[in-house]
Structure formats: C-alpha cells, structure tokens
Amino acid sequence: MNTEIAPPPTAFTGRSDAMLTDSEGTFTVQLPGTRKAARLVRHLAVRQLAVWGWPHDARPSRTAGHLVGELAANAVTHGRVPGRDFRLGMVLLDDARTLRIEVTDACPEARPATPGAAPEAKPLADSGRGLLIVQALSDHWGVYSKTPYTKTVWCQFTVT
Numbered sequence: 342m343n344t345e346i347a348p349p350p351t352a353f354t355g356r357s358d359a360m361l362t363d364s365e366g367t368f369t370v371q372l373p374g375t376r377k378a379a380r381l382v383r384h385l386a387v388r389q390l391a392v393w394g395w396p397h398d399a400r401p402s403r404t405a406g407h408l409v410g411e412l413a414a415n416a417v418t419h420g421r422v423p424g425r426d427f428r429l430g431m432v433l434l435d436d437a438r439t440l441r442i443e444v445t446d447a448c449p450e451a452r453p454a455t456p457g458a459a460p461e462a463k464p465l466a467d468s469g470r471g472l473l474i475v476q477a478l479s480d481h482w483g484v485y486s487k488t489p490y491t492k493t494v495w496c497q498f499t500v501t
C-alpha cells in the first residue's frame with residue numbers, strides 16, 4: 342500500500358544547507374550525501390522518536406533506527422550525486438499508530454528493485470541485505486518519484 346502523504350514542510354532543493362523542521366508529528370532533515378551524514382541521520386531519527394515519547398531502547402526507536410540507517414546508507418551510496426543532499430522525512434500517521442519514513446535522494450535514474458523482487462543475497466556476500474532488512478522490519482515499503490530530479494524510498498511500520 343503506497344499511501345501518499347502531504348509534502349514535507351520544506352522543499353527538497355538538493356543544496357547543501359542542512360535544514361531541520363519539526364512540526365507536530367512531522368520531522369524533516371536535509372543533509373549532505375555523505376556516509377557521515379547517513380550515520381548522523383540515524384541518531385537524529387532516534388532522538389526525534391524520543392521527542393515523540395519512545396525511549397531510545399523501545400522497539401519503535403530501534404526499528405526506526407535500523408530502517409533509517411539502511412535507507413540513508415543506500416541514498417548516500419547508490420543514490421549519491423556529488424554535491425547534492427539527501428533528505429529524511431518522518432511522519433506519524435493513523436493517530437500515531439504508524440510511523441512512515443521517507444529518504445529522498447537526487448538520483449531518480451537509479452532505483453532499487455521493487456518490493457518482493459529484490460534478489461536474495463548470496464550466503465557469503467557482504468552486501469545486498471539492506472532492503473531485505475527493510476522488507477523484514479517494515480509493513481510496507483516502496484519507491485516513488487514526485488519530481489524529475491529526485492526519488493524517494495519509503496517504508497512504514499506499526500509503532501503500537
């Protein structure tokens with residue numbers, strides 16, 4: 342189920358201005374497309390869940406941390422365009438029973454396989470498992486492009 346949500350409160354420009362917004366039930370941060378920023382954004386996500394009432398070791402926080410970590414790592418690895426940012430958006434839906442996570446990068450041409458179509462990682466391969474983890478930890482995930490210049494990989498899961 343690919344539920345559309347209202348656009349985040351800040352437009353994705355792909356410029357290197359870090360932006361942070363937090364309105365009730367919505368969180369957006371835009372960072373440079375680096376591995377360091379991908380690690381940072383995972384911490385920011387868990388911190389935001391604490392603001393929303395889930396301690397860092399609660400299941401929703403741990404799940405969100407894993408999901409954001411995998412999607413952000415992919416954005417700065419496979420979706421990286423030099424000099425462009427990526428963006429994390431999180432929104433609580435369904436009376437705060439569902440957390441939706443969106444990671445937008447500036448590379449719409451390259452896309453991951455659609456849910457269910459991702460090939461299984463070979464037993465000894467040291468990569469190719471990130472989206473399998475996303476599939477396992479989320480209720481739904483998918484990919485869409487809202488503009489010709491970006492794509493968004495999203496997932497959502499029940500937090501209650």
Ligand SMILES: Nc1ncnc2c1ncn2[C@@H]1O[C@H](COP(=O)(O)OP(=O)(O)OP(=O)(O)O)[C@@H](O)[C@H]1O
Nearest residue numbers: 415416419420451452453454468469470471472473
């Ligand atoms: N944001 C993205 N942009 C472009 N391609 C992507 C993106 N995310 C995933 N992919 C594609 O899907 C493949 C599978 O992604 P996945 O996260 O499962 O594995 P990986 O990133 O290659 O390895 P791992 O996550 O285990 O370190 C990637 O190799 C890449 O080809």
Ligand SMILES: [Mg+2]
Nearest residue numbers: 414415471472
């Ligand atoms: Mg990956």
